[in-house]
Amino acid sequence: MAATPSALQRFITVAQPYWRGDRRAWAWAFLAGLVLLMLADTQLAVRLNTQTGELTSALAARDADRFWAAVRQMLQVLGLAVPVFALYYYARDAYANDWRRWLTQRYLDGYLRERRYFHLASDVIDNPDQRIAEDVNTFTGRSLHFLLILLGSLMQLVAFSAVLWGLSHTLVGFLVAYAVAGTVLSLGLFGRPLIRLNHWQLKREADLRFRLMRVRENAESIAFYGGEAQERHQLQQRLRATLLNTQRLIRAQFGLNLFQRGFSQLSLLVPSVVLAHDVLSGRLEVGQAVQAGGAFAAVLGAISLIVDNFESLSRFVAGIDRLHDLAQVLESPPATPGIAREAGHDLHLQNLTVQAPDSDRVLVEKLNLSVPEGGSLLITGASGCGKSSLLRAIAGLWTQGSGQVSHPPREQVFFLPQRPYLQSGSLRSQLIYPSTQTALDDAALLRILDEVQLRHLAEADGGLDRSRDWEKVLSGGEQQRLAFARLLVHAPRLAILDEATSALDDANQQRLYERLRARGTTLISIAHRAAVAGFHKQVLQLTGGGRWRLARTTPAAHTPPPAPSPTAPPR
Numbered sequence: 001m002a003a004t005p006s007a008l009q010r011f012i013t014v015a016q017p018y019w020r021g022d023r024r025a026w027a028w029a030f031l032a033g034l035v036l037l038m039l040a041d042t043q044l045a046v047r048l049n050t051q052t053g054e055l056t057s058a059l060a061a062r063d064a065d066r067f068w069a070a071v072r073q074m075l076q077v078l079g080l081a082v083p084v085f086a087l088y089y090y091a092r093d094a095y096a097n098d099w100r101r102w103l104t105q106r107y108l109d110g111y112l113r114e115r116r117y118f119h120l121a122s123d124v125i126d127n128p129d130q131r132i133a134e135d136v137n138t139f140t141g142r143s144l145h146f147l148l149i150l151l152g153s154l155m156q157l158v159a160f161s162a163v164l165w166g167l168s169h170t171l172v173g174f175l176v177a178y179a180v181a182g183t184v185l186s187l188g189l190f191g192r193p194l195i196r197l198n199h200w201q202l203k204r205e206a207d208l209r210f211r212l213m214r215v216r217e218n219a220e221s222i223a224f225y226g227g228e229a230q231e232r233h234q235l236q237q238r239l240r241a242t243l244l245n246t247q248r249l250i251r252a253q254f255g256l257n258l259f260q261r262g263f264s265q266l267s268l269l270v271p272s273v274v275l276a277h278d279v280l281s282g283r284l285e286v287g288q289a290v291q292a293g294g295a296f297a298a299v300l301g302a303i304s305l306i307v308d309n310f311e312s313l314s315r316f317v318a319g320i321d322r323l324h325d326l327a328q329v330l331e332s333p334p335a336t337p338g339i340a341r342e343a344g345h346d347l348h349l350q351n352l353t354v355q356a357p358d359s360d361r362v363l364v365e366k367l368n369l370s371v372p373e374g375g376s377l378l379i380t381g382a383s384g385c386g387k388s389s390l391l392r393a394i395a396g397l398w399t400q401g402s403g404q405v406s407h408p409p410r411e412q413v414f415f416l417p418q419r420p421y422l423q424s425g426s427l428r429s430q431l432i433y434p435s436t437q438t439a440l441d442d443a444a445l446l447r448i449l450d451e452v453q454l455r456h457l458a459e460a461d462g463g464l465d466r467s468r469d470w471e472k473v474l475s476g477g478e479q480q481r482l483a484f485a486r487l488l489v490h491a492p493r494l495a496i497l498d499e500a501t502s503a504l505d506d507a508n509q510q511r512l513y514e515r516l517r518a519r520g521t522t523l524i525s526i527a528h529r530a531a532v533a534g535f536h537k538q539v540l541q542l543t544g545g546g547r548w549r550l551a552r553t554t555p556a557a558h559t560p561p562p563a564p565s566p567t568a569p570p571r
């Protein structure tokens with residue numbers, strides 16, 4: 001089948017980093033140990049078989065001494081065989097687990113590096129989460145399983161081929177022809193369809209699970225809308241697609257079963273038919289024919305590995321395809337950005353043109369502006385005109401377009417996105433996010449909680465170490481205040497706020513902006529509410545179609561009144 005070399009190449013691409021990377025010494029040493037255990041296990045199984053024969057013969061001969069000697073020997077062999085058997089399976093699973101840990105780590109690094117998780121479009125790679133969490137696990141487990149079956153078969157092949165060759169050359173010729181025909185036929189008839197169907201099955205299952213996850217994540221909104229009927233409809237559509245594919249798989253499996261059964265049953269007849277003439281003419285003893293039949297079955301079993309394991313092999317290959325595609329995407333060099341970036345002291349945008357990803361639509365054209373240290377800029381414009389997109393370009397999330405962005409070093413810039421993202425975890429970890437540790441002590445963190453009026457969250461049992469699903473238990477405004485607290489924890493030189501106070505009341509919003517101004521933080525905001533304008537020295541108005549207008553606000557507007565004021569008009 002044309003897909004075989006490519007499937008093998010794909011397997012090698014996915015598997016080889018473990019065997020050739022920093023883990024290679026361990027990987028090869030452990031594998032060698034595993035093969036030794038397998039050999040010992042096979043050897044002990046043969047000895048057990050011999051001892052069983054000896055016990056039977058001793059009983060048949062009514063020889064008590066011989067019988068008890070055989071029992072003692074059997075117990076000795078068992079004493080070795082049982083732990084070796086258990087150790088072999090333990091080592092195999094531990095090995096698969098180590099491989100999984102290593103490979104998952106590699107993909108996780110690739111997924112989180114250079115914001116690949118953000119750029120991965122779902123039409124390029126569907127369900128990367130399933131690939132990283134599940135497909136890797138299946139891949140490492142199944143790879144070892146098949147590798148060891150293959151080695152076992154090879155041992156059997158070596159052991160019985162010699163026997164068979166000694167008994168009948170013709171039978172060996174038939175055997176090779178029979179096995180090759182079976183393998184070619186099964187690959188040709190069932191290979192591509194089964195691999196394709198298994199590929200789709202994995203995707204459909206992941207889509208269904210993802211949809212269920214969305215219901216759980218958005219339970220409150222769905223409950224408010226009463227959206228159960230729509231959700232059920234969507235879920236049923238995905239379930240139907242999954243089951244339809246399963247149905248096709250079952251049909252393909254039916255054909256494969258017919259073929260496999262016919263192939264293995266016929267193989268019982270082949271040696272007798274081939275050897276009948278030799279036996280009937282007296283050239284071969286009946287016992288030798290029986291022995292040849294046994295050897296034929298053993299060798300055929302070894303070389304029909306593909307036919308016998310076709311179903312699980314096709315599932316395995318489908319999983320390899322998914323991992324291979326993921327690896328290609330994660331390990332490919334990032335696309336060359338159209339927008340150039342460089343580190344500077346202040347924020348400068350030079351001839352900046354921003355386009356939406358994979359589209360010709362220009363959202364901002366040839367924008368030039370500077371925000372000096374301690375300065376402030378408000379971005380306004382109608383919904384959908386490209387305000388957040390401009391921030392995405394400044395942050396380096398979107399790179400399509402042209403021009404140049406120079407900005408203070410990344411660690412001195414802090415973005416507050418439109419939707420505050422809260423993890424479930426301790427209150428402390430929310431406050432210091434995205435850092436994993438902070439130089440601030442608990443007293444300083446509590447003071448910041450005071451400033452955003454969330455001190456009460458740390459007053460329950462557990463204090464700053466209290467863990468909750470914060471997204472569920474905090475109101476929209478509280479979530480925004482907690483996100484604002486992160487800004488105060490990180491005390492950046494440049495803060496970029498995308499409607500980060502939209503859910504706050506005016507008094508809270510004013511206090512937090514004043515706090516930033518008192519710190520001398522350079523500020524860029526997007527906000528719809530008029531009161532925010534007073535905290536900014538420049539206003540950039542996006543007027544649609546890439547056009548823009550930059551203006552200074554009047555000095556009076558820099559001192560915001562306690563009540564909301566009208567928007568400062570651009571000059």
Ligand SMILES: Nc1ncnc2c1ncn2[C@@H]1O[C@H](COP(=O)(O)OP(=O)(O)OP(=O)(O)O)[C@@H](O)[C@H]1O
Binds near residue numbers: 381389390
């Ligand atoms: N990932 C994306 N790919 C393609 N187009 C996008 C993408 N994200 C946003 N857009 C489009 O870019 C345009 C600008 O979106 P943007 O989020 O910048 O608007 P905005 O001015 O911030 O709007 P709002 O005030 O409603 O938040 C919109 O028409 C939107 O549909």
